Amino acid sequence: MNKDIAQGKWHQLSGSMKEKWGELTHDEITEMGGKFDKFYGKMQEKYGMSKEEAQKAFHQLNS
Known part of the structure; x- marks a missing residue:
């Protein structure tokens, strides 16, 4: 996906x-x-997610 x-x-x-x-x-x-x-970092900070968990959560929202 392009920028x-x-x-x-x-x-x-x-x-x-x-x-x-x-x-x-x-x-x-x-x-x-x-x-x-920045999104992944904020998710780690506020929800205690790993970067991989944050990526997965975002992609689930996006699908």
Whole structure:
């Protein structure tokens, strides 16, 4: 998936992300700005997930 498509999907998924992971604030999601490493890091910080678990969780939301 190229970077432009991924960032477009990020914007589409931001609402779903707030629903699924209520501890993520709108500001945090906006700050991540489609940068998946920042998302994975925030998931590790707030939910105690490993990077692999965060990747899997995001891909499940995306499917």
